[in-house]
Amino acid sequence: MATRRVRGDPVENRRALGDIGNIASLPGAEEAGKLNRPLTRNFRAQLLENANKKEVAKNQEGVRAVQRKARAAVVVKPTQPHEVIVISPDTNEVAKAKKNVTYSSVLNARSKALDIDSADKDNDLAAVEYVEDMYSFYKEVENESKPQMYMQTQTEINEKMRSILVDWLVDVHVKFDLSPETLYLTINIIDRFLSLKPVPRRELQLVGVSALLIASKYEEIWPPQVNDLVYVTDNSYQSKQILVMEKTILGNLEWYLTVPTQYVFLARFIKAAVPDPEMESMVHFLAELGLMHYDALKFCPSMLAASAVYAARCFLSKTPAWTETLTFHTGYSEHELMDCSKLLAFIHSRVGESKLRAVFKKYSKAERCAVALVSSPAKSPLLSSSASCSLEKS
Structure with a gap:
């Protein structure tokens, strides 16, 4: 019966890595088994390099043999009629053609939209290669x-x-x-x-x-x-x-905290708007006013973010109020944003008389361009009487 070793006892005749079965799977294991020292990382790398050199040499010899056979088999034959290859509807070429037709509208919209990521192509943190896929995913899961x-x-x-x-x-x-x-x-x-x-x-x-x-x-x-x-x-x-x-x-909440909040979409949509500091502050002001209003919960985060951008552009008299670039990157048309934008405009129109002043004070400061002091344009389509009446209960 094997005796149990007590901690602190000297270790005698202990072989480092020698008795581990997976050493046999390493390239050059036969030579390694004869060694009386541990198999270090550097030595293992050397074994792998030697094995790779042998494998490369073997492959090159095989390629040369195939080339020799091919040259020997070349025989000049009389000209034959061109063979017509018919591509069946199930081939990859046809599938790709169908795919191009499916994405034609998307490509058309992309051609009219500005490339808002061109300035960040050398910025690894901007993830330019993946950013559109990321936001497509955010929109898919935001309602969860x-x-x-x-x-x-x-x-x-x-x-x-x-x-x-x-x-x-x-x-x-x-x-x-x-x-x-x-x-x-x-x-x-x-x-x-x-x-x-x-x-x-x-x-x-x-x-x-x-x-x-x-x-x-x-x-x-x-x-x-x-x-x-x-x-x-x-x-x-x-x-x-x-x-x-x-x-x-x-x-x-089952520890579910990794969620696309409204701010995730604000960062992208503001970038698509090519903003100045005043417009960016106005967008955040309207978005935070929306946070305070319970009725805003009926809208998904991406729509609230896009509506904040649209309402801000209306209030600051930006023309056009909604561009093809914004339509492409937000996924919303001007018409789709109208109800949510009217809600934000109505909340904004009441902020001066509200007793809840935290957001107002925050955006009244000079570092935020004092956008809270900017009044809504009297002729804004977002402040129609019908919209105000429908939201009066709020």
Whole structure:
């Protein structure tokens, strides 16, 4: 019976790699088996190189033999009539022709659209080769993480309470100087959680601050500490309560946090608009106003982002308001965006009289071009009386 070795006992006659069965599968294993030293990485690389040289030499000799046979078999024959090859409908050539017909409309649209990625072709982080495929995928899956309209299932909270919570979170987000991605993911987490679970009124702020903690851990290099979040709630909750709620939210969402939020589409669509700083700030201003409004949940993130771009161009009197480049990269026509854009325009028209001022203050500063102080054009098609009447209840 083999004796059990106790830790610390000297190891005698131990062979490094010698008894491991997979050494036999290495090229040059016969020579390696005779060695009395470990098979190091450098030595293994040398064995592989030698084996590869032998294999290459063998292949080259085979190619030369085939060429010799081919030359010996060349015989001049009388001219024969040209053989006509009929391609069946199932061949690759016909399949490619069908594919070209299928994509003809896409290619036509691409030819009219500006190449918005040409300046980034040498930027590896821009992923120019894959960016269009990435955004096609985002649009395919965005509805999987889209929150449902949930207020009918909530007995203690309402739309106004949600707006107050988002307004407070925007203020906290500014104070901590967090990234925009964190804000949009925070609101997405809150709405998805409220879609799944009724929440008492006293715990709504707890849900918000816990969602901010989750989003910060996901997006930020240095997320806020739990004690910092306790402080901003004016000690309304303890650290343990925030951590318990964090676990509850993650459990209900099944840890599904990698989602295409509105900000993902904003980054691409703003680029397609070829913006100036004022227009870019206006787009973000309208998008964040939309975050506060419960009725905006009926629209998917890509449509909200595209509508924010369209509404911003209308407010700043950009002509044309919607271009073929924007149509190509967003996938939406001007007509398709009208309902969502009218909602954003209506929210914008009421921002001056609202008591919720966080977004307004944020975009009233000079570094954001003070776009909150830009009034909506009186003749904007987005402010028609019919649109205002249909949204008055909001």
